Each structure stands twice: as C-alpha cells, then as structure tokens.
Amino acid sequence: MCGVCGCDDEASATALNLQTGRMIVLDPQHEHVHADGTRHSHPPHRLHPGSLPARSHGHEPGASTIIDIETRILAKNDALASANRDRLASRNVLSINLMSGPGAGKTTLLERTIRELGQATALFVVEGDQATSNDGERIRAAGAPVVQVNTGTGCHLDAEMIAKGLDELDPCTGSILIIENVGNLVCPALFDLGEHRKVAILSVTEGDDKPLKYPHMFRAADLMLINKIDLLPHVDFDVNRAYANARAVNPGIAMLQTSARTAEGLPQWYRWLEAERRALLPAS
C-alpha cells in the first residue's frame, strides 16, 4: 500500500532496476507543465471508464467563478490535534509520539519502560498497528492501560484516533501518555497528534544513514533514540555518523543511546521522560 509513499525529494517517484540499470519514472498522470511552472494534471481517465466525460482541461462552456479558499489541507487533523493538546494540558499529561520503522524496538522499549518507570509514574499507551492486537497485549501484560488502534490500510495514526484513545484511557493528572505509532519512517512524521514531543527510534541494525534517507521523520523528532546498542560490535553502525546525519536535517535534535534488551542507557531515557513530565507540572 505504501508503494507511493517513498516521499523522497524527487518531484516524481522512480523505479530503478539495479540488475539492468533501467530507471522508470512513475508518472501515471496526464500532465502538462505551463510556462510559469504550474503543473496541470488530470486524473487518469482509465480509472473509472465511462464515469467521466471526455474533457479538455476542464474548460467548459458556461460561466464559472473562482473562489479563494486558502485552507491548510490538514486543517481538520490539525484542529483535532490542537483539541487533544488542550485536553492533555488540562491534566498536565505528558504525551510522547513514539515513531520508528518496523522492528526498531518500540514495543520492547515500552514494555521495559512500563515495568521500570511505571512503578513511580502512571503510564498510558495508545498502540498503533495496521492489524492485530499483539503489541497491545504485550503492553497490557507489562502493566499499563492501553488502547490498540488498528489502522487497516492506513499507515499512520491521526489526531482523531488519539482523541478516541483519550476517551477510552482517560489518563490521570501528571501521567505520561505514550503513543506508539505505526511502524513506518515516512507517513507518521506528517500528522500532528497533539503530542508534546516526538521521539524517533533508530536501531543500529537499520544503518546510520536513515536520517538522511527519511529526513521528514528526523526533522520532526525532538529526540532520536539509538536503540539495540548491545549489537554495535556486530554491525557497521557509527553512532557519531548517525547523530551527524540527524543534525544535518534537524540541528536541534537530541540523542540518547539505549538497549531495551540489556537496559543500557535506559536510566537516561527515564530521566528525559521525567524531566519533560515535570516541566508540565505547575510550579510548587
């Protein structure tokens, strides 16, 4: 489903056959480029044969009017995210949008965080996956209230899903809500959920160039967790290079190094969460 989501910075998606070296530009549109650079495209007529009259650029007889709209395309999501943010702020709940590619260790890190930090601080979890409640079950077993969102074909959580999760979880004052997004380094970066902080996990088995390959994710993140550092002796992952790459797209990004398996670096992760949580509490 995410075949079109390879949101690199090219104007068009391309497919490169590395065996033959042939590059295919994927451009399904009936498209024209005007002198001012404006692209004018039609939907492909073949999608619904018979449903559309043959058209020539939509210039039809009869009077028409052009009306200014000037609306952000994601205005609805942004408004819902803003409502979530207000709702969380009213109870001084810290909310974290935890994002990574599949298999970077989000759920394992969360299980451990719940078992260890959860002793002192109430944690709530919204768990996002396309299908199954496997991860939600793991979170529940670790001891935190959890809502599992299955997005079906959707590849990211949106603000409405979080609003539903908040309805169910009703997190208590001063707690932490962790939103485990769908495993995907592309789409989740674009959707504001109303969280306070975005955290991107990069595991050392993925390669230290991921921040450059998925710049939107690492540009959006406040903190990058380099996870699975117990495997560093076995892989060609250079932590300093990964951090330099992340800073190239986001000079303000912070970094922590963790192993959710051996617990190395987890005290620093817990301290970061606690510092963020306390920053939301009223001064006493």
Place this chain on the structure above:
Amino acid sequence: MHELGISRNIVAIVAEAAAGRRVRRVTVEIGKLSGILADAVAFCFEAAAHGTVLEGAALEIVEIDGRARCLSCGAEFTVPSWGIACACGSARLAHLAGEELKIKTMEIDEVH
C-alpha cells in the same frame, strides 16, 4: 499511503466550501519539502472525488520550491531536499518555503 488521505482532505474541504455547486477545478499548493508527492495526490484525486461535487474536476498543483535563509551568512537559496547546508558551510537555516500543503482556490459553476 498518506497521499490518499491528503486527496480526501482536499475533496472534503472543497466540497464543503462548494455547498452543492459543481466544482470544475481546484488549485492547491504543495511544497517540495512537504513530504507529500504531488504525483500521488493527483493520482488519488479522482478516486477521492468520485461521487462528490468534485467528480471530474481538474486538479491543478502548484509545486513550491524549498527556500531557506542562512542564519550565519544571510544568503538565501533554493533547498532541493532536507539536510542541505549553506555554501558557507552552516547548517543553521531558516526555512522560508517548501512545506506548503494548502488549498488555494476552487472554480465552480455560476448559479443561474
């Protein structure tokens, strides 16, 4: 496939603004640094418009180049992708354009 969601958002917002009138054309701005592929939005648009007042409407996409100003030397330049530093070597940039995701105008049938 967030571009389908983007196309659905475009259709929903324009359909509401059109209030039942048939829409001939929609013009949107998509920044080249927005993380949204204009081609994919265009591809999904017809499916999203099917069965609405936007059915058959043309989608005009104005792509906006990424622009930044260097916070060290003050130079302004085009940014083709994230992670680009200024020619002076500084990576401290103020991004000026390229992240747009906006519906600009719609062209609708005049009511007689």
